[in-house]
Amino acid sequence: MTSAALICAAAASFLVGGGPRAPAALPRASRIIAAIDYKDPAVAAEFQKVQERPIELVEAEIEKSGVPVPPSLNEMDMRLMLVELRMRKAGTMPGGGKAAPKKPANYGSKYEEALWEKPAFKRLIDDYRARGNTNALNLATEYLNSPRQAADRYAGTGAYDETVAAIDAAMSAKVEQQVTSGRVAFGGFPAAMGEAAIRMTLEGFGPLASLSVDVSGDGLSCRGAAEFETVEAAKACIDKYDGVDMGLGTTLEFKAL
Structure with a gap:
């Protein structure tokens, strides 16, 4: 019997007859079974490895990855979960x-x-999705789009404080940018600085090939683009200034282009 056929036969046996654990029509399990292509050689090979492990070790490996195992999940679904x-x-x-x-x-x-x-926020959201934490996902969406509404709806619980702390930490985590040219885009300089002062600030990292500066619509800040003559100068500038708090709720933003 081929590996693919073995998976199909095992799936039928467990889903019809059950195993040590009672069969369960859980949404998570159903999604996993539907997502697995039993005929795919890579799936069959991985299933063969998982099939050889005691069910206790299968469960331990799943939980170690941060995904809770529902107590009513049957053995076949659990093994397929680990394969996925x-x-x-x-x-x-x-x-x-x-x-x-x-x-x-x-x-x-x-x-x-x-x-x-x-990226850190994306990893946090992926973790919430993997663990089926719908409440945290809903809070993250509202907290970023409408903080006041999120507070009105969810504040006052330990779960709220813990989730918001994790979101804030992920949002403030420094982003390691890939710098492959001397070109950068920037924003957040006070409008009062003007182009001359911004040029002087940037040239502290190296000569500029070009610089353009525009005042924002509210007249309070400047944004624009610059091109350094070397990649090293652009990277040093980004590392130094991206995310720097300028006060009054303004933060410098530098992005590699």
Whole structure:
């Protein structure tokens, strides 16, 4: 019997006859079974490895990854859950070779922007999704898009304080940018500085090939773009100034182009 056939036979046996654990029609289990292609050689090979492990070790490995195992989940579903977790972690899940989603030209919300621009926040959200923490996901969305509404709806509990602390930490985590050219975009300088002062500040890292500065619509800050003559100067500037608090709720933003 082939590995793929072995999986199908095992699945039928457990789902019809049950195992040491009672069969359960849990949403999480159903999604896993539907997501696994039993005929895929990579799935079959990984399932063979998982099938050889005692169920206690299977459960321990799943929980070690941070995913809770429902007590009513049957053994077959549990083994398939571990297959999916292993393959997703290794990047070998069937369909994993599909093109990555394209970054939107404009963000529809602050939450969407954070998912693209803040890697630590994206990891936090992925963790909430993996653990099925719907409450934390809902809070994260509202907290970024409408902080006051989130506080009115969820504040006053330990879970709220803990989740908000995790979100704030992820949002403030320094983003390590890939700097491959001397070009940078910036924002957050006080409008009173003007182009001459901004040029002097940036040239502290190295000569500029070009600089453009525009005053924001509210007349309070400046944003623009600059091109250093070397990549090293651009990286040093980003490392020094990106995320610096300028006071009065203004933060400098530097992005590699």
